[in-house]
Amino acid sequence: MTPAGEWKGRDLGTRTVAYEDRDAILYALAVGARATDLDLVFEERMQVLPTFALTLAQWAPDALGSAGAFDVTTAVHGSQRLRVREPLPVSGELELSARVAEVWDKGRAAIFEVAVECAYFEAVWSLFAPGCGGFGGERGPxxxxxxxxxxxxxxxxxxxxxxxxxxxxxxxxxxxxxxxxxxxxxxxxxxxxxxxxxxxxxxxxxxxxxxxxxxxxxxxxxxxxxxxxxxxxxxxxxxxxxxxxxxxxxxxxxxxxxxxxxxxxxxxxxxxx
Incomplete structure (x- = not known):
């Protein structure tokens, strides 16, 4: 397995992701929106919840695991960050680019930070990977x-x-x-x-x-x-x-x-x- 520290800066590619209003409505319901929250679940007047963006970018941390950076059966999602640039349209296509922004050395484990960006948001997944630490890197914040x-x-x-x-x-x-x-x-x-x-x-x-x-x-x-x-x-x-x-x-x-x-x-x- 490639030492964890060598993944820092790795380009994970760019993808165009399409969605429809029904996807944003399903998302709102899945995270607790009520049928009476018409601005979240009724296509005639809806606004898209900004956290919906994270479902569109889930391919990025998955791609890092599939590339062999860590054991996907033991790694866990440690934390999440989201910064909104513009409101998401009700439907459309987004071009997302992803990279490994940081890799922190926690001794017995490593934390991989996967950053995803597009015109509407930027997000960072922190993935805690047991058994990948000890490569001599910084511990991180x-x-x-x-x-x-x-x-x-x-x-x-x-x-x-x-x-x-x-x-x-x-x-x-x-x-x-x-x-x-x-x-x-x-x-x-x-x-x-x-x-x-x-x-x-x-x-x-x-x-x-x-x-x-x-x-x-x-x-x-x-x-x-x-x-x-x-x-x-x-x-x-x-x-x-x-x-x-x-x-x-x-x-x-x-x-x-x-x-x-x-x-x-x-x-x-x-x-x-």
């Missing part, structure tokens, strides 16, 4: 710490028993999210939620509590600390951060019971008109 003050917002976010099965239809069909045997092979007791589904599901109620439009998301970060299983109830704690004139920004964490499942969360929404 540390995770952000939870604010010490009491949360400004506390939100209960339910997940549905069939949510992972629905989200798979957007393109991420890794078997561990639907097949009990594949989940057990990955060290999980049963099929679990896609991290990106959980992260997006949190942004909708966060936006509502802030009085912001979920489709007005400008920036999103989150680290996947523990798995979420379909049907779990999430307890989200959020702290307002920054000047609301520049847009509503929150730091957040999500937990299931006493277990943190998303840490280091940050979301910024454009200012209300």
């Amino acid at each position: 540390s995770s952000g710490k939870r604010p010490e003050s009491a949360p400004d917002l506390k939100i209960a976010v339910p997940t549905a028993p069939d949510q992972a099965a629905l989200y798979r239809l957007l393109g991420d069909r890794h078997h561990m999210h639907i097949d009990p045997e594949a989940a057990k092979a990955a060290g999980m007791p049963r099929p679990f939620m896609h991290g990106l589904c959980t992260l997006a599901a949190v942004t909708l109620p966060l936006a509502r509590e802030l009085g912001a439009d979920p489709a007005a998301l400008l920036e999103l970060d989150g680290r996947f600390a523990s798995p979420v299983f379909p049907g779990d109830a999430l307890d989200v704690a959020a702290w307002r951060d920054g000047d609301p004139v520049l847009g509503e920004t929150v730091l957040f964490e999500a937990a299931v019971g006493d277990t943190t499942v998303i840490s280091g969360g940050r979301a910024r929404f454009s200012p209300s008109a």
Whole structure:
């Protein structure tokens, strides 16, 4: 296997990805939009959720795994970053380019950062790959710490028993999210939620509590600390951060019971008109 550090800077190619309004509607429903959220699920007046972009770019981290950078059966999605440049059109074609932006050495593991860019957004997948570390590279930045003050917002976010099965239809069909045997092979007791589904599901109620439009998301970060299983109830704690004139920004964490499942969360929404 090629040493992990040698993958840094590797070009993963360019792809043109097409989608229709039905894909964006399905996505909105899969991450928790309601039938009454007409701006997200009714094609006559809809806006596309910015996190939908991540389903269109899922080919990039998959391509790195297929190229042999790490063992795809043990690597996990560690964190995600999204920066919005322009609102996504309701349907169309996007030309996406991808590369390995960084490879961090964590000793017994490596973290591969896969960056994807297009005219509408830029996104970074951080992939935690056991057994790939120890190549003499830099450890990389540390995770952000939870604010010490009491949360400004506390939100209960339910997940549905069939949510992972629905989200798979957007393109991420890794078997561990639907097949009990594949989940057990990955060290999980049963099929679990896609991290990106959980992260997006949190942004909708966060936006509502802030009085912001979920489709007005400008920036999103989150680290996947523990798995979420379909049907779990999430307890989200959020702290307002920054000047609301520049847009509503929150730091957040999500937990299931006493277990943190998303840490280091940050979301910024454009200012209300």
